[in-house]
Amino acid sequence: YVWPSPQLDALEAVRFDQLGFNTLSATTLASFIQPCDQFTFPPSSNSGRSNAADWIRTAYHDAATHNSTDGTGGMDGSIRLQAEHARAEMRMPSLSGPSSPLRIGKLGYFELLRSSHLRLKYSGGPEIAFRGGRLDAAVPNAPGVPVPEQGLASHIASFARQGFTQTEMIGLVACGHTFGGVQHSFFPDIVNVLIDPTSTEDVAHFDSTFVTFDNNVAAEYISGTTKSPLVVGFNDTTNSDKRIFGSDGNVTMLSFANSPELFTSTCANLFARMLDTVPSGVELTDVITPLPVKPSVNLIMNGDTLQLSGLVRLWNTTEDPTRTVRVLWHDHVGGTGNGTANFLDTSSSTGGKYTATWYGFNSTVFSFHPLLLDPVAGVTSLSFLVDGNLEDQGGLGFAIQDGFMLSQTSCQGGAPVRNGVNPSRVYLEQINIDSVQRRSITENDITPPSQPVAANSAYSLWSMNLCQSFEHS
Numbered sequence: 094y095v096w097p098s099p100q101l102d103a104l105e106a107v108r109f110d111q112l113g114f115n116t117l118s119a120t121t122l123a124s125f126i127q128p129c130d131q132f133t134f135p136p137s138s139n140s141g142r143s144n145a146a147d148w149i150r151t152a153y154h155d156a157a158t159h160n161s162t163d164g165t166g167g168m169d170g171s172i173r174l175q176a177e178h179a180r181a182e183m184r185m186p187s188l189s190g191p192s193s194p195l196r197i198g199k200l201g202y203f204e205l206l207r208s209s210h211l212r213l214k215y216s217g218g219p220e221i222a223f224r225g226g227r228l229d230a231a232v233p234n235a236p237g238v239p240v241p242e243q244g245l246a247s248h249i250a251s252f253a254r255q256g257f258t259q260t261e262m263i264g265l266v267a268c269g270h271t272f273g274g275v276q277h278s279f280f281p282d283i284v285n286v287l288i289d290p291t292s293t294e295d296v297a298h299f300d301s302t303f304v305t306f307d308n309n310v311a312a313e314y315i316s317g318t319t320k321s322p323l324v325v326g327f328n329d330t331t332n333s334d335k336r337i338f339g340s341d342g343n344v345t346m347l348s349f350a351n352s353p354e355l356f357t358s359t360c361a362n363l364f365a366r367m368l369d370t371v372p373s374g375v376e377l378t379d380v381i382t383p384l385p386v387k388p389s390v391n392l393i394m395n396g397d398t399l400q401l402s403g404l405v406r407l408w409n410t411t412e413d414p415t416r417t418v419r420v421l422w423h424d425h426v427g428g429t430g431n432g433t434a435n436f437l438d439t440s441s442s443t444g445g446k447y448t449a450t451w452y453g454f455n456s457t458v459f460s461f462h463p464l465l466l467d468p469v470a471g472v473t474s475l476s477f478l479v480d481g482n483l484e485d486q487g488g489l490g491f492a493i494q495d496g497f498m499l500s501q502t503s504c505q506g507g508a509p510v511r512n513g514v515n516p517s518r519v520y521l522e523q524i525n526i527d528s529v530q531r532r533s534i535t536e537n538d539i540t541p542p543s544q545p546v547a548a549n550s551a552y553s554l555w556s557m558n559l560c561q562s563f564e565h566s
């Protein structure tokens with residue numbers, strides 16, 4: 094995609110700026126995943142549970158309400174609503190209690206569910222195509238999460254309703270059940286108290302490598318060594334994986350056992366489909382891939398000076414003291430200014446697979462100095478020179494809007510509007526989050542200047558007082 098696109102920029106950052114510099118510490122998803130081989134609510138290394146497994150199951154339970162015939166349900170965060178997650182078919186701890194991750198960091202619910210992408214990758218799993226655009230539901234979906242005591246015909250029908258064939262059902266269950274296991278506390282009819290110091294929450298695992306994405310779930314099933322409580326559990330009524338895995342004469346499970354590559358590629362595909370199972374009317378974006386060069390820019394008016402500060406991220410690059418990065422800004426009167434962007438730090442993504450380097454316009458990690466621009470000339474776009482090579486999004490440049498901005502004073506003060514823009518209305522959108530993490534937007538009008546604006550001034554100051562609304566947001 095082309096920068097700037099506020100929503101895609103934000104989603105791209107959620108997915109790809111995970112650890113290290115500029116990763117929005119309180120809201121970075123990686124802080125919820127790590128360690129993904131343990132359980133962090135509360136922290137415990139020998140509970141037998143894992144963050145990765147917990148959230149992948151949560152994501153599936155949200156998706157499993159989908160009805161492909163009438164287009165209702167699916168990945169819409171409805172599982173966060175008490176009426177839905179308290180259902181017997183969920184059998185999971187409260188998602189809104191004091192230790193819930195939803196309480197931490199005020200994330201939109203979907204940002205959390207999307208984190209199953211990261212969890213998979215951090216656990217050795219495949220990278221999954223990442224699309225944005227899901228919407229948080231306001232009301233619960235119809236029930237429909239499969240439970241182990243249902244028979245095979247009922248499971249086939251349930252996955253068909255969700256949009257998956259029988260073969261895909263076998264695949265999706267195997268892909269999910271390479272992680273985690275069944276807990277005694279929620280399923281005493283399936284798992285006994287284990288008296289195992291490495292599984293203090295009495296979790297009987299689906300395979301021997303329950304924190305890792307691998308095809309052992311299939312290999313152990315085919316070799317007859319599986320200890321899965323849903324295959325060889327003492328209660329045959331709840332051996333749903335035995336019925337599902339064997340439903341095509343073991344053809345699919347055998348192919349997974351024989352080929353880790355096939356298992357991985359099948360799961361990447363099925364997990365992507367599961368995460369993209371959305372109610373009709375929701376349009377997902379194209380797959381979001383990281384921008385090779387991504388600025389993050391702040392433009393304000395300070396007195397009579399236009400101040401441009403910012404960062405630029407170079408994707409998939411490591412620190413290189415000999416690299417030079419220059420920032421070029423193009424203005425309304427055909428001029429181009431230029432300044433240095435200095436190395437600040439690195440960040441990493443996808444379990445350390447990618448490293449990105451960050452540069453600050455005219456700044457070092459210890460001191461941030463904005464670039465001072467002539468307000469009359471303004472700024473229309475940026476481009477960068479990286480080791481002398483022009484980076485300008487293939488000729489488009491990185492467009493900057495200088496028609497409206499905030500003045501340096503915070504909530505009380507001015508909103509400079511560039512002369513010639515002549516807006517009929519200027520307002521700020523304020524994002525509010527309610528008690529069930531639903532977002533709404535209110536608009537705050539900004540008052541036009543009472544005096545006529547002098548013809549030779551670059552900007553007129555519209556005024557606002559948002560201190561009160563900011564305090565309450």
Ligand code: HEM
Pocket residue numbers: 142143145146147149150153184239240241242248265266268269270272273274275276277279280333367
């Ligand atoms: C017929 C379909 C399915 C049934 C009956 C079923 C049943 C179960 C049960 C009973 C548990 C134990 C939960 C607990 O004790 O906390 C479980 C765990 C789990 N399920 Fe499934 N499941 C099904 C399909 C899936 C699918 C399609 C996925 C993902 C794609 C999935 C992912 C998981 C994961 C990751 C866990 C481990 C959770 C943890 O250890 O915290 N399941 N499943």
